[in-house]
Amino acid sequence: MAQSSFKAPSFTVSVRGLARYALVAVFVVVFAIFSAIAPAFLSGANLLSVLVNNFALLAIVAIAMTFAVAAGGIDLSxxxxxxxxxxxxxxxxxxxxxxxxxxxxxxxxxxxVGLFNAILISGVGISPFLATLGTLFVGRSAQQLLTNGGNPVYLPPSSVPEAFRFLGHGGIAGIPVPFVVAFGVIAGAYLILSHTRFGRVVLATGIQASVVRYSGIALSRYTAATYVLVSAIAAVAGLIVTSTVTVYIPSSGNAFLLNAIGATFIGTTLDPHGRPNIPGTVLGVLLLSIVANGLLLSGLNFYWQQVATGLLIFSVLAIGFANRKAASRA
Amino acid sequence: MATSVKWYETDDIISLSAIVKRFGGAQALCGASLSVKRGTVHGLVGQNGAGKSTLIKLLAGLHEADEGEIEIDGIAYTGLSPQKVEHLGIHFIHQDRLLVPTFTVGEALFLGREPRIAGTPFLDRKLMRQKSADILDRYFGLRLPNSALIDELTAAEKQIVQITRALLDNPKVLVFDEPTATLVRREAELLFKLIRRLRDEGITILYISHYLSEIVDLCDTVTVLRNGRDVATLPVRETSAKEIGALMVNRDIAELYPKPKIAQGSPFLELEGLGLANRYADVSLTLHRGEVLGLTGLVGSGAKELLRTLFGLETATSGAVVVEGDTVFPASPAAAAAKRLALVPEDRRRDGVALDLSVTENTTLASLDHFSRAGLLDRGAERRKASELIERLQIKTDSVGALVRTLSGGNQQKVAIAKWLSRRSEIYLLDEPSVGVDIAAKVEIYTLIGELAQRGAGIIVLSSDIDELLGITDRVLVFFRGRIIREFISTKTRPDQVLAELTGANETLRHVG
Structure with a gap:
């Protein structure tokens, strides 16, 4: 085509390259600012606490979310x-x-929970957004019914076995267990999404589901498996958080939802084609984690955290949009 | 007065002369000219890359020419803008032109130029309703409720809204850019009727199409572009679709439909009394190895539904499908693909290729099993396969990693076929394989079909292009109202014979007689 020869490759490559690394750049800048204004930020103890307390749990949930988004859906549950x-x-x-x-x-x-979503989405054909929103509501009510209106279930110290403590507070070769588990989940998820047949079909489904079906792939089975996988990954975060605080608080898991979605979409800017990807999601989680921690340490009002998070998401997505626009002009 | 009529007849309403347009280093147009006579239907054809769209964008005021002159109604213009062009009475009907999907028909028609009740800022809704109903009824015999949402309309109805919107402005020229690409044939025929009527009412039509048969049916004059130049402007009466096609590619007509001689092999796919309720009934046929079998029929004749059934997208309600002696039940595309069946669907950009996956990812999508061990993908092997198929099918792409979106229609179609070659499928169901494909790529696809047959594959081609069908197949089966009514041997058949069966002309005669 005549138009396709209208190309200045070096220019588009550099714009794209720039936008891709914008996420890394934003991360470095935010990191530098907090190091300067909050001396405690850069201390080893603080960074370790960020990794274990903020990063590890959110990373696991965000990775679960990444699979749903990669398949062209979302999981609000x-x-x-x-x-x-x-x-x-x-x-x-x-x-x-x-x-x-x-x-x-x-x-x-x-x-x-994942199976319930899978039946609604693959079987009944409800959109992922609405199906998982329904699950979120049903799940909340079910928990209230199970706990006499939402009472926490505490584990008395006497009944907490040693192995349980190890999950929440132990360490392997000096590395805290939650972080080791998160690392394992990240590595496994990366392998699945980028290097397996399953991951390829998930990504292709998110990009153009109809072609997947017309390629002789059992689309609905893959979609169902995706939503079960999402819930199973999220469960790992549930197990760790419970071992750390030795209590089950009904509907407390929803606290991760918005950050997990945010990190996933921030992460898409790392991919040249704007696809959901594991390294991007991890970087997104890292960014959100240090922002939360840094703002806390700089003594800013807690409520500003949400504003800062929102601004971050806006700016990174704006760069990502510019990125894809540049790519589509190529 | 006769002299003044004469003057109008020879007057060019649009004249683009010696246009040069470069994009960066690439020369899209190098001295192209186009003169459109007032009150005629003028066709513009050319392969992808010939410069058609660039020329039209220049006329629309979207690009500016580097050299050359644009005259509209005898006045030379530079620095045209889309608003200015519209003001001069030239309107563009484009399939991709956006109508706001959540607007009502009435709102979309008057968007940006809503009539107001004199002396007030209030919209004159009554006048809007009357004007639009009047045009819709007069030209289309259509009562589109003003309150219908654009989103709810079919592609044809959306186009009608676009045309109506243009007609509300009393245009002098209507430019149709590939208007039938999204229409089924019955709708396209209505469009042609409308275009002739508009011409008779004095509106000049510039008509751009890939379909040469449309050009021959519809146009008074045709201009052929090749490599950024106009190579011929001919009165359509004195030419033929084949001649125009040959001019577009600069080849002999015989080379358009390469068809190797192949000895027919054993029966491969057999249908025994296959039926699908309300779609088709009692379809029996045998496809041999090495055979290219053509199917054709009007929309609703059942031919398309038959292909969909074979690929597991519909479930037959009676009869049997037999592949090399095994009775199979293609209950899903996955089951059909497992039986070595491959469908290259008509809606390529929706079902055939994933536009935002790379060439490699598309190529291996149907055969991921070949490239994975214990579920793990061997990306190196995928890339090697993609490179091999790019080479073999001459797919023009920047790299194996380029998104399929960046490829031309013909190359996208080759990727849609490559996907099945990678899987080593053996029964190919090709649904309108050359729609939206430029002539050079068409010839390459025809050649590929011949090669596949030579290697022992069985191929069914469904097409509404009868020249093509007779050119590349061994036999042609004509569907009419859900049944096969006639079988032709391709080499011994003229297009008009097929056409007569297709439209049921003979059928009607038989009933009447």
């Missing part, structure tokens, strides 16, 4: 999956079951 994992886990520990069985119970509990 990741919090519900976290809660169900947490509830099943705590209940089994209280009943005196061994920890491995309790962990398995937590994963199964959360996967039921």
């Amino acid at each position: 990741v919090g519900t999956a976290i809660d169900f994992a947490s509830f099943a886990f705590v209940s089994l520990v209280l009943a005196g079951q061994p920890i491995p069985l309790a962990i398995l119970g937590g994963l199964v509990g959360a996967s039921l």
